[in-house]
Amino acid sequence: MLYFVAAASLGAQENSAGAGLSACVFAVVDLSDSGENAQFQQIIREQLELELSGAGFETVPAARWQAARDQLGYGDLELTEGTKAIAVGEALDVQVVVTGFYRIEGGRIVLELKAYDVLQRAFITGVLRTGTVDLSMYTLIDTAVARMLPEIRLFSVDPGSIDAQQVKEITLFSQDEDAEVYLAGEQFVGRVRQGALTLPYFPLAVGSTIRVVTRKDGYYPHEQEIAIREPRVEETLKRLTRRTRWATELTWTTNQLLGFGLAQRWYPLPDILFLALEHDFYLQHGLTAADRAVIHNDLKLLVGGYPFSPVDAAFRLGLSSGLGMIITYFTLPDQPVFTDFYWSVINTFIEWNFPRLTIFLGSEMKYAFGIGKNLLRRGIAGEGPFVSLGAMWKW
Amino acid sequence: MVRRLVARRLLPATLAAAALLSLATCELFRMSAFPGFLSRVVVARDLGGQIDSLVDRYGDEWEGQVRVLRDAGGEDYVFVLVRVFGSTRLITLDSDLNVLGTFDDPSLGSRAMVDASNRFVIGKVVLNNPPSSRNALSAPGGSDDPGFASGGANFVLGVDGGVSPDELRYEEFDDAWTSLDPPESVPIDSVIRLDNWNLPLVFFDPVAAGKEVILVLNNWASGIFEIVFTPAAAYESGSLTGDVVAYPSFEISAWDIQDISYTRRGIVVSTWDRSLTVYDFLGVPRQGLQEEINTRNEIRQAYDMDGEYFYYFDKTERFLYKGLTGWPEL
Numbered sequence: 063m064l065y066f067v068a069a070a071s072l073g074a075q076e077n078s079a080g081a082g083l084s085a086c087v088f089a090v091v092d093l094s095d096s097g098e099n100a101q102f103q104q105i106i107r108e109q110l111e112l113e114l115s116g117a118g119f120e121t122v123p124a125a126r127w128q129a130a131r132d133q134l135g136y137g138d139l140e141l142t143e144g145t146k147a148i149a150v151g152e153a154l155d156v157q158v159v160v161t162g163f164y165r166i167e168g169g170r171i172v173l174e175l176k177a178y179d180v181l182q183r184a185f186i187t188g189v190l191r192t193g194t195v196d197l198s199m200y201t202l203i204d205t206a207v208a209r210m211l212p213e214i215r216l217f218s219v220d221p222g223s224i225d226a227q228q229v230k231e232i233t234l235f236s237q238d239e240d241a242e243v244y245l246a247g248e249q250f251v252g253r254v255r256q257g258a259l260t261l262p263y264f265p266l267a268v269g270s271t272i273r274v275v276t277r278k279d280g281y282y283p284h285e286q287e288i289a290i291r292e293p294r295v296e297e298t299l300k301r302l303t304r305r306t307r308w309a310t311e312l313t314w315t316t317n318q319l320l321g322f323g324l325a326q327r328w329y330p331l332p333d334i335l336f337l338a339l340e341h342d343f344y345l346q347h348g349l350t351a352a353d354r355a356v357i358h359n360d361l362k363l364l365v366g367g368y369p370f371s372p373v374d375a376a377f378r379l380g381l382s383s384g385l386g387m388i389i390t391y392f393t394l395p396d397q398p399v400f401t402d403f404y405w406s407v408i409n410t411f412i413e414w415n416f417p418r419l420t421i422f423l424g425s426e427m428k429y430a431f432g433i434g435k436n437l438l439r440r441g442i443a444g445e446g447p448f449v450s451l452g453a454m455w456k457w
Numbered sequence: 458m459v460r461r462l463v464a465r466r467l468l469p470a471t472l473a474a475a476a477l478l479s480l481a482t483c484e485l486f487r488m489s490a491f492p493g494f495l496s497r498v499v500v501a502r503d504l505g506g507q508i509d510s511l512v513d514r515y516g517d518e519w520e521g522q523v524r525v526l527r528d529a530g531g532e533d534y535v536f537v538l539v540r541v542f543g544s545t546r547l548i549t550l551d552s553d554l555n556v557l558g559t560f561d562d563p564s565l566g567s568r569a570m571v572d573a574s575n576r577f578v579i580g581k582v583v584l585n586n587p588p589s590s591r592n593a594l595s596a597p598g599g600s601d602d603p604g605f606a607s608g609g610a611n612f613v614l615g616v617d618g619g620v621s622p623d624e625l626r627y628e629e630f631d632d633a634w635t636s637l638d639p640p641e642s643v644p645i646d647s648v649i650r651l652d653n654w655n656l657p658l659v660f661f662d663p664v665a666a667g668k669e670v671i672l673v674l675n676n677w678a679s680g681i682f683e684i685v686f687t688p689a690a691a692y693e694s695g696s697l698t699g700d701v702v703a704y705p706s707f708e709i710s711a712w713d714i715q716d717i718s719y720t721r722r723g724i725v726v727s728t729w730d731r732s733l734t735v736y737d738f739l740g741v742p743r744q745g746l747q748e749e750i751n752t753r754n755e756i757r758q759a760y761d762m763d764g765e766y767f768y769y770f771d772k773t774e775r776f777l778y779k780g781l782t783g784w785p786e787l
Contacts, residue, residue, distance in 0.1 A: 316485070316488065317488050317489055317490050318489065318490075319485060319486045319488070320486055346489045346491055346495055346496050347486075347487070347496050348487055348493065348496045348497060348783070349486060349487055350783050351783070352497050352780075352781035352782065352783030353496040353497050353781075353783070354496060354497070354498075354499070355496065356491070356495045356496050356498075358491070390491065390495075392495075392498060392501065394498075394499065394500070397498075397500070397501050398501050398503055398776070428490070435503070435774065436774070437491050437492060437495070437752070437774075438490060438491065438753075439752070439753040439754055439773065440753075441753060443490045444489075444490035445490075445751075448490075
C-alpha cells in the first residue's frame with residue numbers, strides 16, 4: 063500500500079527518504095503569442111525535475127511520458143488539465159505529476175505550476191507567479207518551484223516500518239457525504255464517501271494535533287482540530303451547517319393558544335439577516351357554552367438577524383422587529399370587522415439548531431397604534447409579552 | 458443514524474412540552490390580548506353614524522350611558538344616552554341592536570323606566586312603544602330622578618336633602634303623568650349616615666315579589682352604595698317606612714364604581730378599572746363571577762333583567778355589543 067505525506071505543510075517532522083516514489087514533470091507549455099520564448103519550457107522543467115530528484119523522487123524521462131501522452135491521444139496543452147495529467151500519471155504508474163504553463167507578453171511573464179496526487183486523484187498544490195522578463199525571471203522560477211516542493215514532498219513508506227509512536231491511519235467520519243476535507247486549511251486530502259474518509263499517511267507523532275477543514279457547497283466550512291492520541295485515529299467531524307436561504311416556521315403563542323402561526327423567512331444574507339412574512343391564525347374562545355369563536359388573523363412583516371451568534375452555533379440568539387395588523391371578525395353573520403395595526407417592537411428568540419430543523423422560543427412585544435376601527439387601542443398589546451414556541455424547517 | 462440522533466435530542470424537548478401542556482389549565486387557552494367578552498358577543502353594532510356628528514369635536518369629553526328596559530310584554534329595548542356640553546342625544550334600539558330612533562332633546566336624562574302605559578321614559582321624554590317615536594307627554598320631576606311604574610301608577614323618586622336626616626321622596630302619578638298625591642317622604646338612614654345621599658338608580662322587577670323596587674342609594678360623603686329591596690305595594694299605599702335602609706339591603710363600599718345593574722342573577726357592580734363583580738341579594742360576591750373586561754376602552758354596561766345578556770357600550774369605539782353573560786342562575 064502506498065502512503066503519502068505532506069509533512070512540511072503540517073508542520074510535522076520532515077522525512078526526506080523518498081525511496082520508490084516517482085514523479086513526472088510534463089511540459090510547461092508556452093502560451094505566448096510568439097514562439098521566441100520556448101527555451102523557458104526546458105529551463106522550468108529541468109528546475110522542477112532537479113528539485114524533485116533532490117527531494118528523493120525518481121522522475122520519468124521525457125520520452126517515456128511523451129509516449130504515454132501520445133498513447134492517450136493528448137497534446138502538451140491538454141496536460142495542463144488536471145484530469146488528463148492524472149490519467150497520464152496513472153498510465154506511467156507515478157505518484158505525482160506536475161504540469162503548468164507560462165505566457166510572456168509585453169516584457170512580463172505569468173507562470174503557473176500545478177501538482178496532482180495521482181493515487182488520490184487530487185490536486186495537491188499550485189502556484190502562480192508574475193514578473194518581468196529579465197534575469198530576475200530565473201529567481202521567479204526558482205521561488206515558484208521552491209514554493210511547491212514542500213507540499214509535494216511525498217514518499218512511500220512500508221507500513222510495517224512506521225515507528226510505533228507514529229500515526230498509522232487517520233479515519234474521519236462525517237455525515238456530510240461528498241464534503242471535501244482539507245488539511246492545514248488548504249491542502250485537499252479527499253472527499254467523504256459513504257460516511258468516511260481515510261487520510262493519506264502522515265508521519266505524525268502521537269500526541270500531536272492536526273487541523274482539518276471540511277467544505278461542501280451550500281454549507282459553511284468547519285475547522286476542527288484533531289488530537290492524535292494513538293496510532294490509529296478515528297474521529298467524527300462536526301456536521302456542517304447548511305447556509306440557510308429560506309425557512310418556514312410553525313409557531314404556537316401564548317395569548318393565542320387556540321391557533322398557530324406560519325411564517326416564511328428569506329435570508330438575503332444567509333443565516334445573518336432575514337425578512338419574514340408571518341401569518342398567525344387563532345381563535346378566541348372562552349371555552350364555555352356561552353362563547354362563540356372570534357377569529358383573529360395576524361399578518362406581519364419582520365426584519366431580523368443574529369447580532370450576537372455565529373452562524374454555526376447550536377444555540378443562537380436573534381432579534382427582529384416589524385409591522386403588522388390583526389384582522390378580527392366574528393363567526394356570526396353581518397358583524398363588524400376590526401383591524402388593529404401595530405408595531406412589533408422587539409422580538410427576541412433563542413434557537414436550538416439541528417441540520418435542517420430549528421426549535422425556538424421567542425418573545426414578542428406589540429405596540430398597537432389604535433387607528434381605525436380597532437380593539438386593542440393605542441399602547442402595548444396584552445398584559446405581558448407574547449411567548450412563542452416554534453419549529454423551523456430550513457433550506 | 459441521523460434520524461436516531463434527531464429523535465434522541467428531540468424526545469426530551471417533546472416530553473417537556475407535553476408536561477407543560479398537561480399543567481396548562483383552560484385559563485391559558487382563554488388568555489387573549491383582546492377583550493375577553495368578544496367571544497360571548499351575539500350582536501355588535503357600530504353607533505358611530507349616530508354619535509360621531511355630535512361628539513367628534515369634543516374628543517373624549519362626553520358621557521355615554523346604556524340602559525335596558527323590559528316592557529310589559531317582556532320585550533327588551535336598549536337606550537344609549539350621549540351627553541356633551543349642553544347637547545343630549547338618545548339612540549333607541551331593539552334587542553337585536555337594530556337602531557329604532559335617534560332623539561335630541563335637552564330634557565333627556567338618566568331616568569330610564571317603563572311607565573304605567575307601557576311606554577318608555579328617558580329623562581323627561583316619553584317615548585312610544587316601540588321606542589321609534591316620542592310621545593307628546595313630558596314626565597315630571599328632574600330628568601335624572603329615577604322612577605318606576607306599578608299598579609297602574611307611575612312613581613318618581615328622589616332624595617330630599619333639605620332636611621336632616623335626608624329623606625327618600627316619592628310621588629305618585631297616573632298613567633297620563635298627572636300627580637295623584639302629594640310627595641311622601643321617609644328617612645333614609647337616621648342612625649348611621651344621616652345625610653349626603655342621592656338616588657342615581659331605581660330598578661323595578663315585577664317578578665321579584667316583595668322586593669320589586671330596588672333602590673341604589675349612594676352616600677357620596679362616605680363612598681358607599683346601599684342596595685335596598687323595597688316592596689312596590691308600600692309605594693302604592695303610601696306605607697313605605699323609614700329608615701329605608703332597614704329594608705333588606707346590603708352595602709357596597711367603593712369609590713370607583715362605574716355602573717350598577719340589577720339582574721335576577723344578582724347585582725352587577727362594575728368599576729372604572731374595568732372589572733365587575735356579581736353579588737347575590739345578600740351582598741355576597743357570587744363565586745366565579747368576578748370578571749376583568751380586558752380592554753383599554755371605556756365600557757359602560759347594562760344587563761337584561763334575566764341577567765342572560767350583557768349590553769356593553771364601548772364609548773371609545775362607539776360600538777354597542779350584546780352578548781351572553783354565561784352566568785348561572787341564582
